[in-house]
Amino acid sequence: xxxxxxxxxxxxxxxxxxxxxxxxxxxxxxxxxxxxxxxxxxxxxxxxxxxxxxxxxxxxxxxxxxxxxxxxxxxxxxxxxxxxxxxxxxxxxxxxxxxxxxxxxxxx
Amino acid sequence: xxxxxxxxxxxxxxxxxxxxxxxxxxxxxxxxxxxxxxxxxxxxxxxxxxxxxxxxxxxxxxxxxxxxxxxxxxxxxxxxxxxxxxxxxxxxxxxxxxxxxxxxxxxxxxxxxxxxxxxxxxxxxxxxxxxxxxxxxxxxxxxxxxxxxxxxxxxxxxxxxxxxxxxxxxxxxxxxxxxxxxxxxxxxxxxxxxxxxxxxxxxxxxxxxxxxxxxxxxxxxxxxxxxxxxxxxxxxxxxxxxxxxxxxxxxxxxxxxxxxxxxxxxxxxxxxxxxxxxxxxxxxxxxxxxxxxxxxxxxxxxxxxxxxxxx
Numbered sequence: 001x002x003x004x005x006x007x008x009x010x011x012x013x014x015x016x017x018x019x020x021x022x023x024x025x026x027x028x029x030x031x032x033x034x035x036x037x038x039x040x041x042x043x044x045x046x047x048x049x050x051x052x053x054x055x056x057x058x059x060x061x062x063x064x065x066x067x068x069x070x071x072x073x074x075x076x077x078x079x080x081x082x083x084x085x086x087x088x089x090x091x092x093x094x095x096x097x098x099x100x101x102x103x104x105x106x107x108x
Numbered sequence: 109x110x111x112x113x114x115x116x117x118x119x120x121x122x123x124x125x126x127x128x129x130x131x132x133x134x135x136x137x138x139x140x141x142x143x144x145x146x147x148x149x150x151x152x153x154x155x156x157x158x159x160x161x162x163x164x165x166x167x168x169x170x171x172x173x174x175x176x177x178x179x180x181x182x183x184x185x186x187x188x189x190x191x192x193x194x195x196x197x198x199x200x201x202x203x204x205x206x207x208x209x210x211x212x213x214x215x216x217x218x219x220x221x222x223x224x225x226x227x228x229x230x231x232x233x234x235x236x237x238x239x240x241x242x243x244x245x246x247x248x249x250x251x252x253x254x255x256x257x258x259x260x261x262x263x264x265x266x267x268x269x270x271x272x273x274x275x276x277x278x279x280x281x282x283x284x285x286x287x288x289x290x291x292x293x294x295x296x297x298x299x300x301x302x303x304x305x306x307x308x309x310x311x312x313x314x315x316x317x318x319x320x321x322x323x324x325x326x327x328x329x330x331x332x333x334x335x336x337x338x339x340x341x342x343x344x345x346x347x348x349x350x351x352x353x354x355x356x357x358x359x360x361x362x363x364x365x366x367x368x369x370x371x372x373x374x375x376x377x378x379x380x381x382x383x384x385x386x387x388x389x390x391x392x393x394x395x396x397x398x399x400x401x402x403x404x405x406x407x408x409x410x411x412x413x414x415x416x417x418x419x
Contacts, residue, residue, distance in 0.1 A: 001157045022145045027124060028161040029186035036144050036162055053159050080147075084159045 003055045007048040007065055011075035016103065019077055023102035026094040033083040033091060035098040040078040052083035064088045068095045077102075109330060109396065117332035120218075120258040121282045125167045125182035128218050131333035132256075132340065133171035133180065140169040141206075142199060150193050152228045161187045164195040168203045170212070174341045177211065179203050182218035183259075190261045191225035197235020204242035207251050214344035215246060217274070218256045222289060223265015236266035243273055244350070252276065252347040256336050257283035257325075262314065264289045272324060275348045278339050279316035279325040280332075281395065286314040312375040312391050317398060321382065322365065323407035330395045361407075 019039040026034040033052075040047070048065055079095070086094070109117075118131055129138055142148050144162035153160050165187035170179050181200050183190040192200075200217070207215050224232035243253055253274035257263045262284030263271050271277055271285060279285065288296070290304035303309060312318055319325040326343070329335040348354070369378045379387035382405045390398065 002154055002159060022143075024126075024144045024162070027184055027186035028159050028165075028188075032186065034144070034161060038145060051159060053157070080162070082159045082161055 001055070002051050002053060005050040005052065005058055005061055007062065009046040009048070009065070009069045011045040012073035014073060015075040016073045019074065019102050021105050023098045023105060025097035025101065028082045028084050030084055031086055031090065033081055033086040033094055035094045036080040037098045037102050038078045040076060042076050042078065044075045046074055046077050046079065048079040048081070050081045050083060054083065054085045060088055064091050068092065072099050109394065117330065118334055119331050120280065120333045120336055121260060121331050123333065125184035125218070128182045128333060129167050129169070129180055132216065132337050133173055134175065137172035138169055139171060140167065141203070142168065148195055150195050150228065152193065152231065156227055158227060164193060164199065165190060166196045166199050168199050173344060176213040176344065178214050178216055178344065179207050179212050180216040183220045185220040185259045185261050188225055190221035191223060192221060192232050192235050192267060193225040193228040194231035194235055196225070197232065197239055201235070201238045201242045204239065204246050207246045208249055212251060214252045214254055216254045216256065216340060219263040219267055219271060220259030220261045221263055221267045222261055223267050233266070236270065240270055240273060243270065247275065247347070247350045250347050252344060254278060254340050254344060256340070257285055258331055258336065259283065276343050277325045278327045278329060278336055279319055280329055281316040282331050283316045284310065284314040285319050285324060308391060317390060318375050321379065321402060321406070328395070
């Protein structure tokens with residue numbers, strides 16, 4: 001069955017840039033996932049909601065997401081993920097692609 | 109097309125649905141309808157333990173094609189094999205219905221699908237019949253529907269039937285168009301009937317070149333989004349007549365095809381009967397030499413006649 005995982009990160013006190021709108025990366029294909037990043041008024045924190053077909057990997061998700069938020073100074077974003085058994089490296093790649101796109105949108 | 113050009117091309121086959129839409133339309137003109145952030149997902153997949161996709165595997169919206177307003181849909185090949193579920197189908201139906209109430213020049217559909225999404229069974233079947241119904245209303249209104257096929261799934265099942273109900277089918281060699289797919293035929297008829305693992309057989313039976321030679325595809329282009337775009341611009345203001353006469357003519361052509369080629373065991377036999385001397389070399393020909401060689405042997409009826417004096 002599909003497992004729903006929710007995470008909350010404190011968000012960076014000095015974010016890279018205020019984020020606007022939404023950005024999207026990836027495809028829900030075997031071993032792949034899609035990532036949607038949206039700006040959201042969350043009092044500075046960042047929320048992540050993962051729906052995954054691979055059950056029992058909460059600690060792996062925590063490690064990948066901690067790494068993502070350590071590399072990217074975000075605040076006030078909501079990350080939504082539909083996962084079809086992607087490996088941690090693929091998850092990181094898709095997160096970075098969506099992050100790069102939303103930063104590009106903020107720059108315009 | 110030389111090797112350098114081949115490397116530079118913007119492959120439709122390898123692009124995602126979104127990338128295809130953005131490459132086909134004029135720059136910065138695409139406005140998505142029901143995008144991922146709207147989260148209109150399949151109500152069936154989650155119950156079955158399958159992951160959903162935020163856009164249910166199809167990108168729809170409006171944009172400009174050479175300055176003219178068009179509607180466009182593109183199926184995402186990676187999600188569930190591009191198959192049509194309830195929401196996916198409703199998005200395409202809604203887009204076609206939108207063509208009836210908003211002034212648009214044409215509707216472009218980039219199909220990349222195995223047909224009905226089996227997980228959604230009847231809902232998927234109903235969705236395809238709704239798409240067909242909407243398409244005929246759009247054609248009745250004189251708005252051309254252009255189908256573009258060049259993705260990894262090809263275009264099969266109910267959507268294969270649908271493609272041939274539209275004004276134009278534009279294919280690349282990589283695309284395939286049929287109703288029953290290779291595995292389905294093998295399962296039903298045995299490996300002697302059709303060996304689905306024989307890639308060369310699959311492509312010469314269902315691929316773009318064969319469809320073009322039989323007249324099922326109006327145009328055959330190289331696997332380049334810009335090549336698809338150029339043909340779409342060329343035909344987007346030329347709806348084909350949809351009348352009793354045109355349907356009867358089509359039926360007559362299909363009947364004649366069955367008489368002429370019904371006994372053929374392989375596409376090679378058909379190409380030989382068409383009179384193409386180099387029939388054995390067709391699968392390996394590049395697009396330019398293929399067009400140069402087959403020109404005199406193309407079907408005379410209907411579509412090709414029109415496109416001939418367009419050029």
